[in-house]
Amino acid sequence: MKRAVLLTMLAVLFALGGCGSQARVWRLTDVRGHLPDLAFTLTDDTGKVVDAADFRGKLVLLYFGYTHCPDVCPLTLTHLHVLMQRLGPLADRTRVLFVSVDPARDTPAILHAYVSAFDPHITGLTGTPAQIEALAKRYRVAYNRGPTLPGGGYEVAHSAGIYLFDRRGRARLLATDADPIGAIEHDVRGLLGTAP
Amino acid sequence: MSRLQRIVLAFAATVLATPAFAAGIAVQQPWVRWLPADLPAAGYATLVNTGDMPVTLTGVSSPDYGAVMLHRSLNRGGMERMVTVNSIPVPPHGRAALAPGGYHLMLMQPRRAIRPGQQVTLTFTFGDGRTITVQAPVRPANASG
Numbered sequence A: 001m002k003r004a005v006l007l008t009m010l011a012v013l014f015a016l017g018g019c020g021s022q023a024r025v026w027r028l029t030d031v032r033g034h035l036p037d038l039a040f041t042l043t044d045d046t047g048k049v050v051d052a053a054d055f056r057g058k059l060v061l062l063y064f065g066y067t068h069c070p071d072v073c074p075l076t077l078t079h080l081h082v083l084m085q086r087l088g089p090l091a092d093r094t095r096v097l098f099v100s101v102d103p104a105r106d107t108p109a110i111l112h113a114y115v116s117a118f119d120p121h122i123t124g125l126t127g128t129p130a131q132i133e134a135l136a137k138r139y140r141v142a143y144n145r146g147p148t149l150p151g152g153g154y155e156v157a158h159s160a161g162i163y164l165f166d167r168r169g170r171a172r173l174l175a176t177d178a179d180p181i182g183a184i185e186h187d188v189r190g191l192l193g194t195a196p
Numbered sequence B: 001m002s003r004l005q006r007i008v009l010a011f012a013a014t015v016l017a018t019p020a021f022a023a024g025i026a027v028q029q030p031w032v033r034w035l036p037a038d039l040p041a042a043g044y045a046t047l048v049n050t051g052d053m054p055v056t057l058t059g060v061s062s063p064d065y066g067a068v069m070l071h072r073s074l075n076r077g078g079m080e081r082m083v084t085v086n087s088i089p090v091p092p093h094g095r096a097a098l099a100p101g102g103y104h105l106m107l108m109q110p111r112r113a114i115r116p117g118q119q120v121t122l123t124f125t126f127g128d129g130r131t132i133t134v135q136a137p138v139r140p141a142n143a144s145g
C-alpha cells in the first residue's frame, strides 16, 4: 500500500515536472541568475530612440557586431535568418538585436540596409560610444578597434556571444556563433513554451 | 553531324565542364556574399592543388573592385577578429578552403553597382606567377553557401 502511494506520488511529480522549466534540458549555456535583465537606451535603424521596454513581450537574441564585417557577422546573421525560417510564425514572437560596436561608421541608415539584407526580424541598434559601452559591459562583452589599415578602414574585434532573453527581459541563455542552429532553435522553442 | 563537328563539340563540352584550371591548380565554386551600401564584401572559393608541390595563393585582383585583400577570421577565447594574410598555402594533392568563418577575400570599393544574381571577375595569382581568372556568382547577403 505504501509502495503504491509512493509510485503514484512519483508519477504525479513526473507529470507536473516533465514539461515544466525545472526539468528542461537546455542545449545552450544557462545564464539565468548570473546576468542582469535587458536594459539599454540606443537608437534603432530607423533613427528612433529605443530602450529595453520596447522589446518586452518578445524573446530577444542579442548579438554584437558591425557592418564593415563581411565574413563572421554575415555568417551569424545568416544562421539567425535560417533560425527565423525554421521558427515560421513563431519568429514574430522573437527579435534579433544587432548592436553595433562601431558607432563611428554605423549610422542608422547603413545598419538598416545591412540588417534588412538578412531578415525582417532583425533590428540594428547604434548609439553614442558610452551607450554601447554600457550595454556591452552589462553582459561582459569585449570589443576593440584595430589599427587603421591602408585605405583608411579598420577592423573591430568583438565577442561572438548571442544572449537570449525571455519575454520578460530576463537573461536566460548564452549561445556562441559556433552552436548549431538546431540547438538554438530547440532552446528558443523551450523559452517560448512551445517545445514539442 | 560530321566527325569533325562531333570532335569539336566533345572538346567544347570538356572545356566548359572543367573548372578554371592551370597546371595542377584549380579554383572551384567561387562565390561572393553581397552586402548593401558599398560595404566590403567577402569572396569564397576552394583552391585545389593536384600537383606534387605546395602552391601558394599570393593575391587576388578584380576589375570590379578597387581593392581585394586576403583575410582570415580567427576566434580566440570567444573573440572574433579578422587579420590580413599575405598568402594562403595549398598543400600538394590537397585543398585550401576560402569559406565563411575562415580564409576569405575582402572585396572593397566596388567600381560599379553590384547586385545579387550578377557575376564578378576574380583573378587568383599564385606564388609561381600563374593566374586563374574565374567568374564568381554574387549571392544574397543571407545565402547559406
Ligand SMILES: [Cu+2]
Pocket (backbone or CB within 6 Å): A070, A071, B071, B072, B082, B104, B105, B106
Ligand atoms: Cu575580412
